[in-house]
Amino acid sequence: MPIKEKFFHIMTDNAMVGVYIIDKKLMWRYVNDALAAMLGYTPEEMLGMVGLDSVIHPDEIPQMVRNSQQRLSGEVPSAHYETRALHKSGHVVNIEIFANLINYKGQRALAGTVIDITARIAAEKQLHEQRQELEMLNRTLEQRVAEALAVSREKDQVVMQQSRFVAMGEMVAGIAHQWRQPLNMLGMSVQALQLAHTKGKLTDEIMERHSLKSLEVLKSMSHTIDDFRNFFRPENDPQCFRLDDVVERVVSFFNSNANGIAITTDVRSQSIVCGHMNELSQVVLCILNNARDALLERHVAGPIILVTVIRDNNMNLIKVSDNAGGIPEQVIGRIFDPFFSTKDALNGTGLGLYMVKSIVEKSMKGTVTVKNTATGAEFSILLPLH
Numbered sequence: 369m370p371i372k373e374k375f376f377h378i379m380t381d382n383a384m385v386g387v388y389i390i391d392k393k394l395m396w397r398y399v400n401d402a403l404a405a406m407l408g409y410t411p412e413e414m415l416g417m418v419g420l421d422s423v424i425h426p427d428e429i430p431q432m433v434r435n436s437q438q439r440l441s442g443e444v445p446s447a448h449y450e451t452r453a454l455h456k457s458g459h460v461v462n463i464e465i466f467a468n469l470i471n472y473k474g475q476r477a478l479a480g481t482v483i484d485i486t487a488r489i490a491a492e493k494q495l496h497e498q499r500q501e502l503e504m505l506n507r508t509l510e511q512r513v514a515e516a517l518a519v520s521r522e523k524d525q526v527v528m529q530q531s532r533f534v535a536m537g538e539m540v541a542g543i544a545h546q547w548r549q550p551l552n553m554l555g556m557s558v559q560a561l562q563l564a565h566t567k568g569k570l571t572d573e574i575m576e577r578h579s580l581k582s583l584e585v586l587k588s589m590s591h592t593i594d595d596f597r598n599f600f601r602p603e604n605d606p607q608c609f610r611l612d613d614v615v616e617r618v619v620s621f622f623n624s625n626a627n628g629i630a631i632t633t634d635v636r637s638q639s640i641v642c643g644h645m646n647e648l649s650q651v652v653l654c655i656l657n658n659a660r661d662a663l664l665e666r667h668v669a670g671p672i673i674l675v676t677v678i679r680d681n682n683m684n685l686i687k688v689s690d691n692a693g694g695i696p697e698q699v700i701g702r703i704f705d706p707f708f709s710t711k712d713a714l715n716g717t718g719l720g721l722y723m724v725k726s727i728v729e730k731s732m733k734g735t736v737t738v739k740n741t742a743t744g745a746e747f748s749i750l751l752p753l754h
């Protein structure tokens with residue numbers, strides 16, 4: 369064997385990639401071990417084959433023949449392409465071919481190398497499928513998020529609407545409470561006038577005294593309406609206000625209906641915060657009302673509510689604590705949920721703390737948390753410094 373041919377054989381017989389030579393009739397002239405093994409044959413078995421039919425996928429044969437003819441005719445001397453071969457056992461082997469026109473024993477022939485790319489193609493296919501799946505998930509995710517957002521927005525609106533009713537209900541209940549005594553006084557005054565008149569004892573002095581007193585009472589009733597209206601009036605533009613003013617305002621408002629519960633305030637910081645004063649007032653009032661409800665419901669002897677205002681780590685901290693025994697551990701994680709209440713339908717809507725959280729977080733960019741102390745519940749509202 370000439371040196372050149374010997375060298376060729378050493379190189380190709382031991383090559384890791386498939387190597388072949390086919391003649392112009394597309395008959396195998398040389399097949400190395402690697403190529404034969406790739407397709408499940410021995411080189412001898414392949415050399416005995418007539419044409420490419422049994423090792424190339426039927427759908428690829430026309431293209432393969434066309435390619436080979438182009439190269440054999442010299443039209444396209446070399447080519448690099450991917451195609452599908454058939455393994456002896458019948459399964460498809462994806463291959464990549466680099467083929468050249470050569471002169472083999474004085475005849476035009478094709479020599480080429482073959483790489484098995486089945487694993488790569490399978491990985492690419494899998495990647496493609498996964499990408500498509502991911503894209504589809506992304507698309508539907510966006511849609512699902514949009515749908516969920518729309519539902520939650522709608523729910524939020526309903527809840528907000530209802531909490532406005534709650535605030536209105538609280539306003540009416542507060543006014544009713546405040547008016548009970550002056551209404552009694554007015555009633556008694558009218559009765560006294562009637563009596564004096566019936567007895568013929570209605571003097572100018574009596575008339576004057578009762579009129580003045582009644583007008584005074586009416587004025588204070590009218591004040592009560594203004595107070596409540598101011599307290600619950602929605603404000604449009606955010607404003608900056610003093611935190612101690614809010615606490616003082618809420619505490620005096622609360623004291624008018626405190627049922628004998630003492631509030632202690634400990635205001636150690638006179639910070640300014642920005643937002644809606646009425647909203648923050650309602651937040652604090654709501655927490656105070658809950659404390660009062662718990663203290664009354666549990667008949668706590670010596671009920672105390674403590675409101676502290678301090679500056680904590682560059683934040684304003686309003687702390688409201690009570691001695692009503694705290695919130696049961698099994699419900700403490702749900703008290704800020706809308707409609708969560710341990711009270712009966714008449715006494716609680718379960719929207720109070722939901723409103724608190726939503727005002728503090730959305731409107732004031734703060735946080736509100738709760739924990740149980742040794743004696744009761746402690747709510748902490750952290751608000752950013754102005």
Ligand SMILES: Nc1ncnc2c1ncn2[C@@H]1O[C@H](COP(=O)(O)OP(=O)(O)OP(=O)(O)O)[C@@H](O)[C@H]1O
Binds near residue numbers: 696703711715718
């Ligand atoms: N200081 C507290 N001590 C004990 N439990 C409390 C306290 N504050 C709140 N809770 C619990 O949290 C629940 C939820 O309070 P939230 O203010 O949201 O609703 P509610 O007071 O039940 O009804 P409403 O909407 O009328 O205020 C209460 O029902 C109560 O069980």
Ligand SMILES: [Mg+2]
Binds near residue numbers: 657658
């Ligand atoms: Mg409440």
